[in-house]
Amino acid sequence: DAKTTQPPSMDCAEGRAANLPCNHSTISGNEYVYWYRQIHSQGPQYIIHGLKNNETNEMASLIITEDRKSSTLILPHATLRDTAVYYCIVRVAGGVDTGTASKLTFGTGTRLQVTL
Amino acid sequence: NAGVTQTPKFQVLKTGQSMTLQCAQDMNHNSMYWYRQDPGMGLRLIYYSASEGTTDKGEVPNGYNVSRLNKREFSLRLESAAPSQTSVYFCASSTRTGYNEQFFGPGTRLTVL
Numbered sequence: 001d002a003k004t005t006q007p008p009s010m011d012c013a014e015g016r017a018a019n020l021p022c023n024h025s026t027i028s029g030n031e032y033v034y035w036y037r038q039i040h041s042q043g044p045q046y047i048i049h050g051l052k053n054n055e056t057n058e059m060a061s062l063i064i065t066e067d068r069k070s071s072t073l074i075l076p077h078a079t080l081r082d083t084a085v086y087y088c089i090v091r092v093a094g095g096v097d098t099g100t101a102s103k104l105t106f107g108t109g110t111r112l113q114v115t116l
Numbered sequence: 117n118a119g120v121t122q123t124p125k126f127q128v129l130k131t132g133q134s135m136t137l138q139c140a141q142d143m144n145h146n147s148m149y150w151y152r153q154d155p156g157m158g159l160r161l162i163y164y165s166a167s168e169g170t171t172d173k174g175e176v177p178n179g180y181n182v183s184r185l186n187k188r189e190f191s192l193r194l195e196s197a198a199p200s201q202t203s204v205y206f207c208a209s210s211t212r213t214g215y216n217e218q219f220f221g222p223g224t225r226l227t228v229l
Contacts, residue, residue: 034216043120043206043220044159087158091216103174104216106151106158 004088009111012082018075020110022088025069030092033064034104035073037084044087044106047073078114085109118142120221122207128227129197137192137224139207147210148190149174149218150182152203159206165190197228 005023012018024033034049048055048062050071055062061074075082087109123138141148146167151159151174161174163182171182179201181193190209194201204225208218 032216041204041223043208043223044218045220046217049216089216103149103161103164104159104218105161105175108156108158 004090004107006086006088006107006110008108009113011113011115012075012078014079014114014116015077018078018082018112018114020073020075020086020088020112021070022073023070024088024090027068027090028092031090032092033062033068033071034089034091035060035062036087036089036104036106037082038087038109039081039084047086078112080114080116083112083114085111120207120209120219122205122221122224124224125222126225128229129194130229131198133197134193134195135197136194137205137207137226138189139191139221140189141207141209141219142188143209143211143219144187145209145211145219146187148184149208149210150180150190150192151206151208152176152201153206153223154203162192162205194226197226199228202226202228 032049032051035047036044038044048060050062064071087106089104120141149164150162153159160176162180163174165171165184168187183191204223206223207221210218
């Protein structure tokens with residue numbers, strides 16, 4: 001699995017967009033970029049994933065550079081409840097073809113603090 | 117639909133005692149996982165079960181055993197607890213066809229004295 005690099009912490013004002021970067025310069029062609037977050041003391045929560053196209057869902061947008069060596073998770077209007085540790089994970093898709101479970105490797109992530 | 121449930125929520129053990137952490141999911145997922153998270157650290161995979169009847173070691177399996185009791189349940193056992201096993205334990209599940217979208221339980225906080 002490709003290694004990822006994230007800043008240890010970031011601040012964002014409530015109502016503003018939070019842009020969380022992730023570097024994955026050794027990503028392979030069949031590896032996806034996944035984002036999870038962990039709100040204090042809770043289990044991690046899946047946010048979004050993508051291969052090479054930009055993706056958007058009700059929680060966030062994921063922008064992947066054309067060379068796929070980096071990506072940015074965007075929370076368009078951050079609220080206090082978005083304060084959490086955000087994990088960027090790069091992984092091949094598990095499941096049908098390989099018959100294997102999806103073993104995720106969590107690093108230390110980015111601690112996002114949203115303030116008033 | 118409760119998702120992933122874990123019991124107990126909190127536990128204090130003395131060194132050498134044994135215990136089993138229980139995990140159950142009601143989403144009909146094939147794959148289940150056990151992670152541990154030490155203070156200030158990311159999650160580390162202990163064991164996983166790709167499907168009912170199979171289990172495999174993860175990154176930090178020493179000192180633990182697991183049982184995939186049926187499709188719904190995946191338990192983690194500490195045979196002889198050590199202070200180094202003080203941690204928060206998370207169980208997760210995913211579909212076999214899922215693109216690494218794992219659903220996590222609320223965690224069990226374990227302290228070994």
